[in-house]
Amino acid sequence: MTQSHIAVLDDEPEIRRMLADALTEAGYRVTTFARATEFEAALNRGTPDVCLVDLGLPDRDGLAVVHRLALESGAAIIIISGRAQVQDRVTGLELGADDYIIKPFEPAEVVARVRARLRKGRGEAAPRAPQVARFNGWRAEFDRYVLVAADGTEVPFSHAEGEVLRMFLDSPKRLISRAQMQETLGGAAGESFDRAMDVRISRLRTKLGEDPKNPHLIKTIYGAGYIFLGEVSWT
Template sequence: MTTGKLIYIVDDEVDICKLVSRELERYGHTAQAFHNGVQAQYALKRHKPDLVIIDLGLPDMDGLSLVRQLMDTCQTGVMILSGRNSLPDKVLGLELGADDYVSKPFDPRELVARANSILRRMEKMATQSFGERPSKQAQFGDWNFDPRTLTLANANGIEEVLSTAEAEILISLLKSPKQILSREQLLKERDSGFDRCIDVRMSRIRKKLEANPSNPRLIKTVYGAGYMLTVDVIWN
């Protein structure tokens, strides 16, 4: 079990913060609660947590703005915890890079299980090796991917940083080029809030990789089967 991690909870409902904090601490984590976005932003400047659990309905800002900021400035896990249950909100949250979306009301034990799933994936990404050399990078098409920093770079100087969930999907494709991978294979142990998570994250990856994301060249959709990376991959 993943334990001993620092987790921020950003929610204006004091009772929910206490409930989530108590459950996380019962499983060995350290939890700190913040009741508005400004408090959380100040804390994030001082110390980077392993995971941030964010309510979308904050009193001083839209929680999605905080999610966007975390994706731009801080490599940390992100879980959205919200009373907004509409599909557009879920899709937007995952498109911005959140690792999971949990709707209120929720089971505290399920929330901790989802949090631990995110933390396990992040630990796996941090220690994952390819062959005997963990520093190997992947060259494919016009791109180079460094699994140590989750960074994509091309010859034109463009760099893109992937979220942990996006990087996991890309690595699966890079390890099986020119093979169709089903959504179930790409999902792995991910406990997503809804079954379109792979499609949403694939859309994010394509926006970073493809010159024309609506007509992708590198990652093709094989309708009814899954996705396929269409080019060769060189690890070096």
């Protein structure tokens, strides 16, 4: 089995060393970076499976790094930060992060969160899942993180948006409750999770050309959850 690659972006040497030791011991290949410029240059040579990103960076706004990663890389993103306010967590998740860990933390918790993201995003011990879905004139290519319209126009989506889209495409015409979403996608239930889901679903609707006031594919069932009404086939 190929080693999963974990990138750590944090300007504190002790944090980088602690995470590198714990993740290496857990069997992962780890690369660490102290500055965003070094990290982004390395992305041009290859995309890690999971990126651990601190928000307090010396040369770049950490949230801007997270947003760019979510739009361009397809990597799973876990924020590690001393910012504990709910709004900080909500903002990070809205910009495309998959998880948020507050400093100080135990290395074992980070390893567990990384392992969970890999299981959900790629299925470490499971057969490779289908990567292309067709529905209502659209094609979703999960290996490239793009939606392809009938005229060939490509619309990129983030890793986090892709998790929500796959959840809908795996269960068309079935009600999916908030509790089911939390169980499927992981993360702590509560205001920040609900807000992040609302934002991701809103962005998916926009990318699919849905009328936000009257969407035809992703319908909100108020007080119950969501339902995807498209006809779906996987290849």
